[in-house]
Amino acid sequence: xxxxxxxxxxxxxxxxxxxxEPDQQCRWDGIRNYxxxxxxxxxxxxxxxxxxxxxxxKAVGIAGIMVITSAGYPDPDQFDAASDGxxxxxTADKPRWFCVDxxxxxxxxxxxxxxxxxxxxxxxxxxxxxxxxxxxxxVTDKEWQAILCLAD
Numbered sequence: 001x002x003x004x005x006x007x008x009x010x011x012x013x014x015x016x017x018x019x020x021e022p023d024q025q026c027r028w029d030g031i032r033n034y035x036x037x038x039x040x041x042x043x044x045x046x047x048x049x050x051x052x053x054x055x056x057x058k059a060v061g062i063a064g065i066m067v068i069t070s071a072g073y074p075d076p077d078q079f080d081a082a083s084d085g086x087x088x089x090x091t092a093d094k095p096r097w098f099c100v101d102x103x104x105x106x107x108x109x110x111x112x113x114x115x116x117x118x119x120x121x122x123x124x125x126x127x128x129x130x131x132x133x134x135x136x137x138x139v140t141d142k143e144w145q146a147i148l149c150l151a152d
Contacts (some may be wrong), residue, residue, distance in 0.1 A: 002043065003139040004050040005128055006066065006102070015052045015063040018104045029075045029099035030085050036136040040072040041098040044136070050102065051139060051147060053128075054111065061113040062147060070101035108151045122146040 006028060008014065018024060031037055044050075048068040054060060074095035077085030090096040117123050123146055127137040139147075 002045065002048045003141065003144045004039070004044060004048060004068075005053050005062070005137050005139050006050045007053045007055040007135045009056045010054040010059075010063075011057065014054060015104070015107050018052070018066070018102070019107060021104075024104035025069060025101060027099050028102045029077055031075070031097060031099065031135060032085065032087075033133075033135060035131075036134055037096075037098055039136045039138070040100055042072070043138075044068055044072060044100055046070055049105070049144070051144075052104075055135075059111055059113065061111040061117070062108065062151075063111050064107040065105040066102040067105045068100050069103050072098040072100050075099040110151075112147065112150050116150065117147070120146055120150070 018026060031040060046068055050066045050068060051062045052064045052066055054063050074092075075085060075097040077083040078087040078090040078095060078097045079092065080086055085097070087096055117126070118129065123143055126139070126143055127134070131137060
């Protein structure tokens with residue numbers, strides 16, 4: 001079981017949006033970065049855990065935990081000309097973009113701010129800090145445990 005950090009802009013889709021979904025589950029789609037796509041397509045698996053990270057907002061940080069409930073599959077929006085995620089270069093036999101299904105596991109009592117994460121010695125080497133623009137990044141077990149300690 002692997003650990004991940006998934007980023008979303010809360011004005012587009014927040015942890016509260018996920019909590020309001022039927023069964024608190026939905027498709028995590030709209031990824032349009034090749035490295036993040038590769039994670040979804042090749043490495044993210046059902047049962048993996050992911051930190052829900054609010055980005056590009058005033059209160060940037062980790063809001064909670066999700067569980068991955070599906071293997072990666074082609075993002076249907078890439079085939080829909082009316083969608084913002086439409087990609088005319090994608091075809092059904094050669095899809096370019098992938099998504100997974102996620103389920104809310106836990107909303108933290110407080111958002112763990114980026115500034116606090118950066119102060120933690122055990123988190124100094126997080127991919128989040130080295131590749132800040134990447135929307136899906138791996139998290140080590142040691143980092144996962146340190147973040148859970150901050151949440152509790």
